[in-house]
């Protein structure tokens with residue numbers, strides 16, 4: 001199986017470094033000058049401490065990179081549809097989404113975006129708790145490889161696992177991708193809670209009620225609740241809501257402290273919160289934490305106002321769904 005990674009940011013570079021131990025890998029980035037520098041210096045700008053092994057070919061030409069038979073899509077979620085539209089023939093290829101979010105234009109996750117843009121390809125999702133720097137350093141990591149086609153999913157699981165990167169397989173792409181998308185929204189809420197000085201107990205409450213919202217929306221959209229309890233849901237929620245290495249969590253911290261945040265940093269949870277709020281409204285689903293994150297990140301509510309509205313909700317039974 002020949003592999004190309006499309007997207008030369010932190011995660012794409014980390015995956016390329018991890019997979020380089022198994023054989024040749026192609027790494028495509030959209031900026032030709034950045035590609036030239038990476039090829040020359042064997043360092044990537046978003047992961048500068050770890051050298052690129054020689055078996056990684058840095059490829060500025062998208063068509064040449066996309067000639068490989070397995071393509072790992074490691075661009076931000078809102079860029080996925082445009083990238084897919086630019087790909088040449090993808091018939092029969094495995095297109096593995098590595099992005100975590102919902103597409104604002106279609107309100108769908110990456111596997112549906114792939115199925116819409118590239119109907120002849122086999123969509124899959126690689127998701128779960130993993131910081132790019134950990135993967136690139138070869139620290140032990142467990143992720144979910146989800147593919148509705150069980151046989152192709154098993155082949156991908158074996159091809160993309162390494163000694164330190166352990167993939168578990170699933171056929172529930174919807175549940176897996178929603179876990180990865182929604183945990184970013186909850187991580188913003190947890191960061192805001194800590195940033196506003198509300199304490200660790202409040203963070204645990206937000207995580208747990210946020211997890212109920214994740215499970216509720218995933219079940220509504222056809223995902224399996226047990227998938228949400230796995231690496232792609234609960235596992236990634238635990239990592240992202242508790243570590244300042246997470247950009248979503250750090251963004252939430254800044255919101256809670258009333259500080260600014262660098263707009264150039266990739267924060268997937270903000271757009272995803274807006275998509276979730278629209279989906280929840282259309283389907284009349286209670287998603288109060290996600291709705292609060294959407295309104296705070298759009299500047300419609302302050303963190304104290306969001307807190308007040310969450311605490312004013314009627315008391316209810318503790319049902320996850």
Ligand SMILES: NC(=O)C1=CN([C@@H]2O[C@H](COP(=O)(O)OP(=O)(O)OC[C@H]3O[C@@H](n4cnc5c(N)ncnc54)[C@H](OP(=O)(O)O)[C@@H]3O)[C@@H](O)[C@H]2O)C=CC1
Nearest residue numbers: 008009010011012030074075076077079099100131132266
């Ligand atoms: N970093 C991490 O620890 C993890 C990230 N992920 C997910 O991976 C995805 C990518 O994140 P990450 O690599 O960290 O983000 P980065 O911000 O590090 O990099 C984003 C990359 O995407 C490129 N890009 C942006 N827009 C486009 C576009 N329209 N077409 C082509 N390339 C584009 C950027 O190019 P340029 O530099 O030219 O702007 C950059 O190389 C996200 O969905 C994230 O949630 C998943 C697990 C872990």
Ligand SMILES: O=C(CO)COP(=O)(O)O
Nearest residue numbers: 128129130131246247248
């Ligand atoms: O998805 C991640 C960890 O699993 C990375 O989280 P951030 O995008 O918040 O940095």
